[in-house]
Amino acid sequence: MAEQAVWTxxxxxxxxxxxxxxxxxxxxxxxxxxxxxxxxxPDVHSIPLTTEEEGIAMLAGAHLGGARGVAxxxxxxxxxxxxxxxxxxxxxxPMLLLVSMRGDFGEGNPWxxxxxxxxxxxxxxxGFVCIRVERPDEVAEAMQAACxxxxxxxxxxxxxxxxxxIGAKAF
Amino acid sequence: MSTDFLRAGGPxxxxxxxxxxxxxxxxPKLIGDPNDFLIVAGLAGTAxxxxxxxxxQANYFACAGIMGGATAMGIGLALSQxxxxxxxxxxxxxxxxxxxxxxxxxxxxxxNLSIVCVDNGHYGETGYQKSHTSLGVxxxxxxxGSGIDAxxxxxxxxxxxxxxxxxxxxxAPSFVLLKVKPTDPPKIRRSLDATWAxxxxxxxxxxxx
Numbered sequence: 001m002a003e004q005a006v007w008t009x010x011x012x013x014x015x016x017x018x019x020x021x022x023x024x025x026x027x028x029x030x031x032x033x034x035x036x037x038x039x040x041x042p043d044v045h046s047i048p049l050t051t052e053e054e055g056i057a058m059l060a061g062a063h064l065g066g067a068r069g070v071a072x073x074x075x076x077x078x079x080x081x082x083x084x085x086x087x088x089x090x091x092x093x094p095m096l097l098l099v100s101m102r103g104d105f106g107e108g109n110p111w112x113x114x115x116x117x118x119x120x121x122x123x124x125x126x127g128f129v130c131i132r133v134e135r136p137d138e139v140a141e142a143m144q145a146a147c148x149x150x151x152x153x154x155x156x157x158x159x160x161x162x163x164x165x166i167g168a169k170a171f
Numbered sequence: 172m173s174t175d176f177l178r179a180g181g182p183x184x185x186x187x188x189x190x191x192x193x194x195x196x197x198x199p200k201l202i203g204d205p206n207d208f209l210i211v212a213g214l215a216g217t218a219x220x221x222x223x224x225x226x227x228q229a230n231y232f233a234c235a236g237i238m239g240g241a242t243a244m245g246i247g248l249a250l251s252q253x254x255x256x257x258x259x260x261x262x263x264x265x266x267x268x269x270x271x272x273x274x275x276x277x278x279x280x281x282x283n284l285s286i287v288c289v290d291n292g293h294y295g296e297t298g299y300q301k302s303h304t305s306l307g308v309x310x311x312x313x314x315x316g317s318g319i320d321a322x323x324x325x326x327x328x329x330x331x332x333x334x335x336x337x338x339x340x341x342x343a344p345s346f347v348l349l350k351v352k353p354t355d356p357p358k359i360r361r362s363l364d365a366t367w368a369x370x371x372x373x374x375x376x377x378x379x380x
Contacts, residue, residue: 066251
């Protein structure tokens, strides 16, 4: 968890450098440190969701108002978002997703496998560029790349924090 | 068990009281000057209500898809523009699809966000099948239970003025359930180009560059 704190701090710092002020999520272990940072940060809105799809529409609303956001979710939540992803191809809304992967390298819960294996094909079909991060020393570069693509180039990008990076959940 | 009661025009057991108001009159009367707001409209009937009300102004974004997303979009907009009143204008079906969004409003409490639900109790675009709200489901109760304190149900013309004042307050989120007859929204041809609507909205609000 200590090592996760280091790269997650980097991740959070970079998002703030890029002036991200809306952090939405359905809480999960993979994003716990970033979520807690957003809760402690008086300059941002930390927004727990009832379902991940709210976060996608919320990003579009933020963009309409000139603000930047990030939707943080577990891979299982991506499936809940698919119809909202219409906003990418049918509105060219910039979108930044951080996806903590389950159903990935070393998964111990079979229920997680379907979404884990279909997340990347689903996201790409919906117009997202996916950036997989497998090692802690890749996080900062991946976040800078993602933020440049989203906030400068107006693209939809999903950063997949793989299970190799986060570690498989023990059951 | 007979499901006759679900058919459009079919017999009904315990029905919620249907609205008597005509949406084409009640919505403009409730909203008043649309330039007081930045407006997000849910798809179908309320998208037409918004277009009829706002065009040619660019201060609204009306959806023609992403059913269930209007309230969440409104939250994102409200948080990004705390000095502006943000209005979500949506229908009962659209709101019900993601009714948990009311809980997100309830915990975030954006003080500049108002939600007006035009509740005709039916799915207007698919043949006017009865929706949950004409079968006993009360969205005002759900809004209260979600943590939104400023809630009104409007069923009569005399109740509109109070609700119009409520949606303009800037110290707490508000929710108005506007019960209307299941009649057609304004007939208006509107653009379905979301990229254009997005750019137009942002340019009007944020300027160019």
